[in-house]
Amino acid sequence: KQEVTQIPAALSVPEGENLVLNCSFTDSAIYNLQWFRQDPGKGLTSLLLIQSSQREQTSGRLNASLDKSSGRSTLYIAASQPGDSATYLCAVRPLGQAGTALIFGKGTTLSVSS
Amino acid sequence: NAGVTQTPKFRILKIGQSMTLQCTQDMNHNYMYWYRQDPGMGLKLIYYSVGAGITDKGEVPNGYNVSRSTTEDFPLRLELAAPSQTSVYFCASSRQNPNEKLFFGSGTQLSVL
Numbered sequence: 001k002q003e004v005t006q007i008p009a010a011l012s013v014p015e016g017e018n019l020v021l022n023c024s025f026t027d028s029a030i031y032n033l034q035w036f037r038q039d040p041g042k043g044l045t046s047l048l049l050i051q052s053s054q055r056e057q058t059s060g061r062l063n064a065s066l067d068k069s070s071g072r073s074t075l076y077i078a079a080s081q082p083g084d085s086a087t088y089l090c091a092v093r094p095l096g097q098a099g100t101a102l103i104f105g106k107g108t109t110l111s112v113s114s
Numbered sequence: 115n116a117g118v119t120q121t122p123k124f125r126i127l128k129i130g131q132s133m134t135l136q137c138t139q140d141m142n143h144n145y146m147y148w149y150r151q152d153p154g155m156g157l158k159l160i161y162y163s164v165g166a167g168i169t170d171k172g173e174v175p176n177g178y179n180v181s182r183s184t185t186e187d188f189p190l191r192l193e194l195a196a197p198s199q200t201s202v203y204f205c206a207s208s209r210q211n212p213n214e215k216l217f218f219g220s221g222t223q224l225s226v227l
Contacts, residue, residue, distance in 0.1 A: 031212040031213055032212070032213050034215065034216065036218075041221075041223075042220055042221070043118075043204060043218035043219050043220040043221050044204070044206075044216075044218040045218070046216060046217070049213070049215050051213050089156070089157075091157075093212055100212065101147050101159045101162050102157075102159075102216060103156075104149075104156035104157040105156055106154065106155055106156045107156065
């Protein structure tokens with residue numbers, strides 16, 4: 001059974017620091033891995049999607065990498081800002097039948113202080 | 115830019131009552147999903163649908179029912195509400211290609227007392 005783990009559960013950093021969030025998964029048979037952002041009381045917003053054949057994706061100050069063989073992904077946030085404070089979730093889409101749903105980690109709650 | 119719309123945003127139910135959580139999307143997505151999120155936990159899949167008239171159970175379907183009569187709508191029905199169903203419920207949708215991003219609604223916070 002696919003399991004997704006995120007470490008650490010919470011992280012506090014001062015503004016301007018570069019940081020890395022970690023995600024690991026137990027089964028490498030995946031279509032892709034997605035990183036989401038969730039603000040308190042809000043829904044999830046997809047930040048980056050890395051297909052299984054890709055190594056990384058970038059969007060602005062965000063860079064996500066994928067090492068499928070080792071079951072690991074990282075989300076790198078450069079020059080963090082208070083507006084980056086949120087919970088970040090990673091999720092994998094297992095290979096399988098049509099419509100296979102994402103399996104989520106529990107998230108890392110990030111707090112960036114000014 | 116409506117995207118995925120969920121109603122209501124908040125609801126309090128008494129034990130044994132029933133209700134329907136509404137979800138509609140205007141992106142013509144074939145795939146739709148219902149998740150629940152409990153504090154400190156990841157999202158758990160309740161039901162999903164790959165198109166109108168087709169639904170299937172996810173990881174935690176007990177106590178819930180769904181229907182998909184149109185591409186746009188995917189309501190979630192709670193029968194005989196129990197305190198264990200207190201949670202935040204999210205509806206999501208995506209295109210048929212598995213490498214497409216998921217789009218989420220803003221959620222329904224449900225308390226069963």
